Amino acid sequence: MPSPIPISRLLPRDIYPSLDFGICSSPLTKHSHGSTLQVPINRHHGKAASRLWSSVIHWKELRSAQPVGSGGFGSVYRVEYLGEIVALKKVKKCTKNKLASRQSFWAELNAAHLRHSNVVRVIAATTCVPDDFGDDSSIGTILMEFVGDxxxxxxxxxxxxxxxxxxxxxxxxxxxxxxxxxxxxxxxxxxxxxxxxxxxxxxxxxxxxxxxxxxxxxxxxxxxxxxxxxxxxxxxxxxxxxxxxxxxxxxxxxxxxxxxxxxxxxxxxxxxxxxxxxxxxxxxxxxxxxxxxxxxxxxxxxxxxxxxxxxxxxxxxxxxxxxxxxxxxxxxxxxxxx
The missing domain is CATH 1.10.510.10 (Transferase(Phosphotransferase) domain 1)
Incomplete structure (x- = not known):
């Protein structure tokens, strides 16, 4: 799986001036030891619930996608991922305002590092989509806990x-x-x-x-x-x-x-x-x-x-x-x- 694309390919530096523009799928985490996003994963459990949010989606682990809803933001699907039911959100590219749509994708991850019973949990997010999963209208994909419909x-x-x-x-x-x-x-x-x-x-x-x-x-x-x-x-x-x-x-x-x-x-x-x-x-x-x-x-x-x-x-x-x-x-x- 290729590394996530640098944010500098998506947003100009003046939008997030305090960030390191390294190999990172989100502009939200800055590390003293480098610019690469390090995501802790509990490897003793294969469940999505045991992870902090990841900058990589294991596409081959996705199963049984069912549409849940769609709108101006994109589309949401109910899928099975690593043995659990989760929600997959494909963020749509806005042709009229590309900057706004890109900023909206990164904004989706502002609470990705947080965990609370009244906030939907982010599992993984990336802008790297394999050819057989992606399309030209999508900026990125976010996996979240599936709350319901x-x-x-x-x-x-x-x-x-x-x-x-x-x-x-x-x-x-x-x-x-x-x-x-x-x-x-x-x-x-x-x-x-x-x-x-x-x-x-x-x-x-x-x-x-x-x-x-x-x-x-x-x-x-x-x-x-x-x-x-x-x-x-x-x-x-x-x-x-x-x-x-x-x-x-x-x-x-x-x-x-x-x-x-x-x-x-x-x-x-x-x-x-x-x-x-x-x-x-x-x-x-x-x-x-x-x-x-x-x-x-x-x-x-x-x-x-x-x-x-x-x-x-x-x-x-x-x-x-x-x-x-x-x-x-x-x-x-x-x-x-x-």
Whole structure:
């Protein structure tokens, strides 16, 4: 198997200026002993779950690929790999904006070195694809744990059964626990929404799809280049107003997106009506937010507390929004009112 191609073949040096451009499949890990990515592997166990993420995919070990979903990002398949069921994601090349699509692929790996029960685990990723597996439209391939084929979007809008308070509180806590962990490791997701939260067979939420994410410096200060890249992609209905204005990025952008997601969990309605550009302008210029008025859900004692919590998440000033850790404490207080 050939070595992964150098990142310098994909991205200019000014995108990731602090990196060693050696033989490396990801720009995320810098080693004092050299520029080659060293991936620890427990060779006493052949299972994918025993590995840290690898820069090599053993293509001959892939079996039984079944399509799970596709979109602008590419395609996802359910496959067997080293005796386990995993998800294979082929990241699509964007012909209109090649730089953005390449940056999206590397962003997918911003949390690859992290392990948490509420974040989908990356097993392996590479830009090297054999001829019999690849095609010209693919930038790279990522192997991840297979959580299932249900996401929170489907639970909210596609399931006939009621979404009880204790259930959406538990889902919300799962998302916040994942965000608290990511933020503690200086990773910003920047595209939190129901479609990017998978539901496991144990009914646990796991955050997925890091194509818009950023790995920020200590103290969550970002470079000018990172700020520019953070405005590529994302979902306008969940985008924080400071990102829409092109301002600095912080973990509080994820809190805004969580607030929209929480509102969807509570109401099971779409956050906005109207055309995209009108919504974008109104969110920034007129403080437009999903409606909490004339809705009986928000007229109970619990609903009034939820309304206050949402207003904090949606604050136009990001510095005034609570942290994920603080929101978890608020959820505990809400639970006491069930």
């Amino acid at each position: 249900r996401n929170l979007q489907q639970i909210i809008y596609g399931c006939p059964e009621p979404l009880e308070v204790d259930r959406w509180l538990r889902y919300s806590a799962d998302i916040l626990n994942g965000l608290r962990f990511l933020h503690s490791h200086s990773v910003l997701h920047l595209d939190i929404k129901p479609a990017n939260v998978l539901i496991s067979s144990q009914d646990i939420c796991k955050i997925v799809d890091f194509g818009c994410s950023l790995k920020v410096d200590s103290g969550c200060e970002v470079s000018t280049v990172s700020r520019q890249l953070s405005h590529v992609g994302g979902t306008y209905t969940h985008r924080a107003p400071e990102l829409l204005r092109g301002e600095a990025v912080s973990p509080k952008a994820d809190i805004f997106s969580f607030g929209i997601t929480l509102w969807q969990l509570i109401t099971r309605e779409q956050p906005y009506d109207g055309e995209r550009q009108h919504v974008l302008y109104a969110v920034v210029a007129h403080n437009l937010r999903p409606s909490v008025h004339n809705n009986p859900v928000f007229e109970t004692e619990l609903g009034l507390l939820c309304k206050t919590l949402l207003s904090q998440c949606w604050n136009a000033d990001g510095t005034c929004r609570p942290t994920a850790k603080e929101l978890l404490l608020h959820l505990e207080r809400l639970r006491s009112h069930i």
